[in-house]
Amino acid sequence: MSYETIIGLEIHAELNTKTKIFCNCSTEFGAKPNEHTCPICMGLPGTLPVLNEEVVHLAVKAGKALNCKINKLNKMDRKNYFYPDLPKAYQISQFDLPICGNGSVEIHTKDGVRNIRLNRIHIEEDAGKLVHLDYEPYSLIDYNRVGVPLVEIVTEPDMRSPEEAVEFMKSLRAILQYANISDCRMDQGSMRCDANISLREVGKEEYNTKVEIKNINSFKELQKALEKEEKRQKELYDFGESFRIKQETRRWDAGKGKTVTMRTKEDANDYRYFPDPDIIPIVIKDELIESVQKEMPELPHDRTNRFKEQYNLTDKEIEILVEDKPFADYFEKLVAVGADSKTVSNWMLGDMIRLMRETETEAKNIPVSVEHMNELLNMIKSKAISNTAAKEVFEEMFKTSKEPKAIVEEKGLSQISDTGALEKIVDEVLANNEKSVTDYKAGKVQAIGYLVGQVMKASKGKANPPVVKEIIEGKLK
Template identity: 75%
Template sequence: MSYETVIGLEIHAELNTKTKIFCSCSTHFGAKPNENTCPICMGLPGTLPVLNEEVVHLAVKAGTALNCKINKLNKMDRKNYFYPDLPKAYQISQFDTPICGNGLVYIETPDGQREVRLNRIHIEEDAGKLVHMEYEPYSLIDYNRVGVPLIEIVSEPDMRSPKEAVTFLRNLKAILEYSGISDCRMEQGSLRCDANISIRKAGQEEYNTKVEIKNINSFRELQKALEKEEKRQKQLYDYGEEFRIVQETRRWDAGKGKTVTMRSKEDANDYRYFPDPDIIPIVIKDSIIEDVKKEMPELPKQRTERFMSSYELTEKEVDILVSDKFLSDYFEDLVKLGVDKKSACNWILTDMLKLVKEKEIEYEEIPIKKEDMASLLKMVADKKISVTAAKSVFEEMFNTGNHPEAIVKEKGLGQISDTGAIDEIVVAVLQANPQSVADYKSGKTQAVGYLVGQVMKQSKGKANPQMARDTLEKKIKEMV
């Protein structure tokens, strides 16, 4: 039987503010547990929340970047639930009047560009972090994250495969990064998502029972989790056991490679929402919306168009560079520092991304300063070191953070461009490889490539390759 997969995402993005949503505590990541807390974010009796104006500003900015309608009259609501991650036993969020609605994000699919609709964007406070201790009868909790401002972006169920969901999340992440709304550091939890997935027969219009997968914080794990859940549901339908698909919340167990039941989920959660009596209604004036539109920076679509017209790169190269703001900024900074645009692109997309993948780090964690990378590529362009030597230096830079000049000096990797020194190596290579010389003389011109390789080997990669080739061809012609 042919099935269609239906996916919607709920994305939580922490906003780029210095202080929390209702108090002046720092939002800095990495502080000691419970260091960034105060009576307000801890919900102690007698405290009153004061809304951070920058939160509203960034939410309006997100709505503008994501093609939403901005709702001018808003309120904050209390979402009541009893769980230790919020000490006051309710979350301040938005229920029936979200700050933004009816947005659009465009994704590329094998069938061309499609729209993914956004149902809403609302603002709320984040909850604390529970640390469940293995083999211990208790859990630890860090309240630093309590009160950190979030936007929750809820898509419509418009995605039809795990790959489309990942593409959508990548595009959304890029838009939030480029517009300065969130740093989107998934490894730090500042961008995470819940996924809703269901299966239906091809051609069926109504939706079947959906399952929610909670708290996924990487593209790789999102795709794996959705693929496994998609497979699980299809198998149940194949065996006529669709009744076993219940509306529930599951989590992704990366170690076991499967989704695991967390709790059942009824059609409606009884959160007992009601307007927060301590926070006055939020009125967004037209002038605020207009100011946000004027300050909008270059977004991924505009940067793609500019890169295509300015840097003579292929569409695929531009897509990879622009997919991440840090990566495209790194490329442009290298060009501004005098590096050839094609060379900068090639080194980033091959050598740099190869090591990023091997070491499983984020782009923002690349340890090579752009000034040092520019110095290395200029040394190659000026023929001070060979490309082979440069690759060795690059890897050393990536591992140690040392300057390229220091590495070249320490390892003696400077390129030999001295005519006398290259002549001496070439003569030795020709004497040791008479068959290759004979092959070249008989018209097998590819033999010179082997001889150049032998020169590079004897010089430990230091010889200027073009000088080596020219000298080889000259010496062979002079041989009787």
């Protein structure tokens, strides 16, 4: 039997504010446990929350960036639920009057471009962090994250595969980063998602029972979790045991490679929402919406279109470059100082991405300055060093941030173009590779590529390949 996968996501993104949503505590990541706390975010009796104006500003900005309708009148509600890491035992969130609604995000799939609808965006406070210690009968709580402002972005169930869900997350992250709404550091928890997934027979309209997978914080794990849950549900349907699929919350156990039951799913009514009596309704004026629209920077879709018009790159190259704003910024800074766009793209999407992945370096922390990278490209262009040597120089630049000329001098990597010096190396290579010489003279012209390679090897990558080829052809003729 054929099944269709139905996926909807609920994404939490921390907003780029310096202070928390209801107090003046810092939102800086990496502080000592419980260092950024006060009586307000700790929920002590007699304290009153005051809404951070910048939170509203950034939420409106998110709404405009994601094609939403801005609800000019909205309010904060209390979501009553036991959070072991939220001292008040309720969360201040939004229920029936969210700040934004009815948006959309465009994604590119193997079947073409699709629009994923957004149901709503609302603002709320984050909870703390539970630290579970191995081999200890207790857990610790870090309250630093309590009260950090979030936007929760809720999609409609419009995605039809784990791949589409990952593509949506990547597109959303890029938009939020470009608009400076959130840094979306998934490794630090500033962007994470809950995924709702169900299956139904192809051709049917009604939805079947869905399962929620909580707190996934990487694209890789999102895809794995959805694929495993998709497989689990399909097997239960195939064996006629669909009754075992319950509306529940599961978690992704990356170590075991499977989803694990946490609790049965509560309905919204179980949260006993009611308007927060300490926070007045939020009224958003047209002036704010207009100012947010005017300050909106270039977003990924617009930058993609501009790259297509401005640079001689493939669609795939543009997609990878634009996906991460600091990466695209680096590319454009290099081109702005005179580097060739295609050459820059080849280096960035080749050796640079490889080293970034190996060292887990983010684009905003690339250790090679634009000036040094441009200097390296000019050295290649002027044939001061070979491409082979340039790769070695670049790796050293990435490790040490040294300038390329200093590395070339230290390692003695200057390219040899002197014909006299090269002829000696060529003579030795020809003498030691009689078969390749014979093959070339017999009409196998590709043999010269091997001979050039041997000269490059003998010269430790310093020889000028075009000059080497010219010398070899002259000697063999």
